[in-house]
Amino acid sequence: MQEKGINSTFKKLIYESSEMVFLADDTFPYPIFYSNRSFEEQIGASLPDRSLVGLGLDSSSFIFKEEINLSYRGNDYDFSLDLPQDSSTNYFLFHKGKKIRSQSLPTKKEFQQFLMESPDAQLILKPDGEIFLCNKEALKLFGYTENGELNHLSELEKLFDDPHQWGNWIDAAIGEPLTHRFTSTLISEFGEQLALEIVTKQLIVDDIQYVILSFKNISEKINLERELKDSSSFLMNLTEQVPGGLYQLLLDNEGKMSFSFLSKGIAQVVGLKPEELADFTDISMLLSRVHPMDLPQVIMSSIASARKVEPWQCQFRVKSDLNFDEYRWILGAARPQVLSNGNMVWYGYLTDISRQKEFEAKLDESRKAAEKANQIKSDFLSMISHELRTPLNAISGSVYSLLQDGPLAHQRPELDTINYAVDNLIIMINDLLDFQKIEAGKLAIESTPFHLSSLCNQIIKGLSSHARESKNRLDVTLSKGLDITVYGDKTRLSQVLNNLITNALKFTIEGEVNVKIELRRSSDGKAKVYFEVKDNGIGIAKEHQERIFNNFDQVRPTFSPKYGGTGLGLSITRKLLNLMGGEIGLQSELNEGSRFFFELEFDIAEMKLNNHARPTEYSNQSSPLHFLMAEDNNVNALVLGKILNKWGFTFERVLNGVEAVNAVKQTNFDCILMDIQMPEMNGFEATLEIKKISEVPIIALSAAAKTEIKDRIEECDFDGFIAKPIDASELQKIIREVIFEKNQSA
Numbered sequence: 001m002q003e004k005g006i007n008s009t010f011k012k013l014i015y016e017s018s019e020m021v022f023l024a025d026d027t028f029p030y031p032i033f034y035s036n037r038s039f040e041e042q043i044g045a046s047l048p049d050r051s052l053v054g055l056g057l058d059s060s061s062f063i064f065k066e067e068i069n070l071s072y073r074g075n076d077y078d079f080s081l082d083l084p085q086d087s088s089t090n091y092f093l094f095h096k097g098k099k100i101r102s103q104s105l106p107t108k109k110e111f112q113q114f115l116m117e118s119p120d121a122q123l124i125l126k127p128d129g130e131i132f133l134c135n136k137e138a139l140k141l142f143g144y145t146e147n148g149e150l151n152h153l154s155e156l157e158k159l160f161d162d163p164h165q166w167g168n169w170i171d172a173a174i175g176e177p178l179t180h181r182f183t184s185t186l187i188s189e190f191g192e193q194l195a196l197e198i199v200t201k202q203l204i205v206d207d208i209q210y211v212i213l214s215f216k217n218i219s220e221k222i223n224l225e226r227e228l229k230d231s232s233s234f235l236m237n238l239t240e241q242v243p244g245g246l247y248q249l250l251l252d253n254e255g256k257m258s259f260s261f262l263s264k265g266i267a268q269v270v271g272l273k274p275e276e277l278a279d280f281t282d283i284s285m286l287l288s289r290v291h292p293m294d295l296p297q298v299i300m301s302s303i304a305s306a307r308k309v310e311p312w313q314c315q316f317r318v319k320s321d322l323n324f325d326e327y328r329w330i331l332g333a334a335r336p337q338v339l340s341n342g343n344m345v346w347y348g349y350l351t352d353i354s355r356q357k358e359f360e361a362k363l364d365e366s367r368k369a370a371e372k373a374n375q376i377k378s379d380f381l382s383m384i385s386h387e388l389r390t391p392l393n394a395i396s397g398s399v400y401s402l403l404q405d406g407p408l409a410h411q412r413p414e415l416d417t418i419n420y421a422v423d424n425l426i427i428m429i430n431d432l433l434d435f436q437k438i439e440a441g442k443l444a445i446e447s448t449p450f451h452l453s454s455l456c457n458q459i460i461k462g463l464s465s466h467a468r469e470s471k472n473r474l475d476v477t478l479s480k481g482l483d484i485t486v487y488g489d490k491t492r493l494s495q496v497l498n499n500l501i502t503n504a505l506k507f508t509i510e511g512e513v514n515v516k517i518e519l520r521r522s523s524d525g526k527a528k529v530y531f532e533v534k535d536n537g538i539g540i541a542k543e544h545q546e547r548i549f550n551n552f553d554q555v556r557p558t559f560s561p562k563y564g565g566t567g568l569g570l571s572i573t574r575k576l577l578n579l580m581g582g583e584i585g586l587q588s589e590l591n592e593g594s595r596f597f598f599e600l601e602f603d604i605a606e607m608k609l610n611n612h613a614r615p616t617e618y619s620n621q622s623s624p625l626h627f628l629m630a631e632d633n634n635v636n637a638l639v640l641g642k643i644l645n646k647w648g649f650t651f652e653r654v655l656n657g658v659e660a661v662n663a664v665k666q667t668n669f670d671c672i673l674m675d676i677q678m679p680e681m682n683g684f685e686a687t688l689e690i691k692k693i694s695e696v697p698i699i700a701l702s703a704a705a706k707t708e709i710k711d712r713i714e715e716c717d718f719d720g721f722i723a724k725p726i727d728a729s730e731l732q733k734i735i736r737e738v739i740f741e742k743n744q745s746a
């Protein structure tokens with residue numbers, strides 16, 4: 001020290017100073033050769049390398065400045081630097097040393113830098129509005145370049161919708177040392193409007209008052225808020241405007257059910273005053289209004305919905321006014337959702353469907369009325385048809401017997417005409433009855449064995465005279481393999497073929513009608529058979545081809561005088577075929593002809609039908625067959641009697657079941673013709689009695705279709721059945737069958 005020319009007084013002085021002082025050599029690395037107590041306390045004690053470089057001096061630093069910053073162990077120190085005047089000395093004097101900050105705190109300059117770079121637009125002003133500092137974001141916000149200058153807040157006036165507002169910002173900040181918030185609209189140089197939030201606060205530094213202003217663009221936030229407000233008010237509006245009401249129902253872990261939301265509409269649906277809605281939370285409040293009859297359904301369906309987490313839907317009645325027994329119909333529907341806490345919520349709606357229900361009830365009433373009217377019509381139709389059958393039966397039978405009696409030559413054509421007309425009437429009535437039965441779903445298709453080719457031949461044969469009369473040729477082509485017995489409904493099949501062939505003959509003038517029946521396939525005990533009826537008659541225009549299968553539809557007006565008919569034939573044909581598992585097809589050209597065709601599948605029966613003896617054999621027997629005829633109706637008895645006599649049979653007539661049983665006890669009959677409907681004792685009861693005492697074959701006679709009384713017929717063990725009006729050839733066949741079979745088995 002001495003050699004550096006520092007005297008002891010000076011040393012002592014600086015040693016005691018509260019500021020840090022030290023002396024260092026003027027040559028690199030500038031060793032420290034003296035330091036005072038303050039320096040030692042703050043730095044020196046921990047300084048291993050006692051030099052300026054050891055103290056953090058950057059080797060490239062220029063140290064000939066009046067002030068120097070040194071960084072050591074995370075702290076910054078500020079020293080004043082002197083070069084003593086004495087020319088002989090060659091050392092530096094560092095004095096007025098003080099710690100300026102810990103390194104974790106920024107410097108003033110850095111603070112300024114932060115402010116400049118802050119993402120928020122900020123200004124620091126004097127209370128008179130003079131701008132002390134304006135950061136980059138603020139410049140940008142107000143449309144200035146980075147180097148632009150903003151000196152006074154009043155310069156911004158033109159940018160704001162309220163130009164004088166800035167005074168308020170300052171006044172507020174100065175008036176009260178709190179944060180103050182303002183909003184304002186800034187119109188940018190491009191005419192864009194920005195919503196700004198301005199936050200102001202007073203700042204006092206070294207007793208000098210400043211104001212900090214910070215600007216935030218809140219346009220997006222405002223837009224978002226507006227959108228949110230718009231959409232929630234839209235939703236609110238929607239909930240209130242939809243018919244009925246919306247609700248949210250909560251089922252908590254304790255099993256309590258309560259409404260967590262009810263739209264205003266609910267009040268109206270449930271019959272509450274709007275102000276009562278707020279308290280209408282417990283589900284029991286709603287349940288107490290539900291009609292007692294509907295309550296179980298409401299509860300059960302709700303439980304099911306909760307258990308299975310399935311949508312709920314229910315129609316129920318709710319009391320519209322607690323004081324009156326007046327109910328309105330409500331439709332409720334909701335979808336459940338399980339919440340993460342195990343609770344369940346339903347989002348649903350309730351809507352008033354009283355008017356709809358009223359309408360439904362009326363509709364139901366009129367439907368029932370219509371059904372009843374239809375039933376009355378059907379009953380009437382079938383009653384009339386049945387009633388008509390009896391006199392027709394009489395006419396038909398009488399004509400038959402007159403014709404058999406050998407009428408005078410001039411009488412024959414007239415009798416033929418009557419015969420033809422009656423036949424037609426019978427067909428029509430049968431059509432009507434069938435139609436009624438099909439409509440009522442009462443027509444059952446039978447499955448009994450019959451011989452296919454025999455049946456077809458029989459049908460054609462039955463129509464041959466009709467063909468002759470209509471001056472048409474009727475040909476039939478049967479393919480190989482039809483000599484089989486199949487299970488099916490021969491009556492209905494005959495009806496279909498009869499109808500198609502009579503139509504063909506009816507609508508063909510001096511032409512040809514070809515019937516083709518082909519075995520298409522025969523396997524697995526089943527036979528697929530194709531049927532076709534083709535004519536070269538008047539044909540059917542394309543536009544009418546579907547229509548003719550409709551009920552009562554004819555191409556020509558109903559009951560066309562030229563062709564006759566009811567327009568029911570094809571409709572019945574199609575329905576019968578459908579019931580038998582077939583589908584009618586049609587191909588036709590106007591003026592060229594028509595081809596109706598269908599396919600049916602039959603089960604093949606093992607059993608082959610016996611070749612029956614010819615009916616004449618009976619009449620040729622040495623002693624004629626003797627019949628018991630149990631028939632209360634005189635006309636029917638007359639007709640039946642004439643037919644029996646014609647065949648050379650003899651008969652005895654009784655008027656009821658009791659007489660029939662008695663007659664059997666006294667006389668040996670070959671066969672009994674038993675009417676079902678008779679006074680005293682009906683045909684069923686009489687037959688049951690007779691079967692106990694005799695083995696004589698009994699044939700049931702009834703105006704009801706066999707299918708209707710089938711069960712009873714089987715129960716009473718009738719040997720045969722014949723429908724009224726009696727078809728003579730059918731009767732002959734049945735008689736042949738029952739007597740032949742009896743003889744065979746005997």
Ligand code: ADP
Nearest residue numbers: 503504507539548554555565566567568569570
């Ligand atoms: P309808 O009792 O009048 O014969 P259908 O239902 O059997 O009733 O027939 C309906 C209509 O179809 C007939 O009126 C006729 O116009 C037409 N039609 C039926 N078959 C033929 C056919 N083979 N040729 C021409 N037209 C036919």
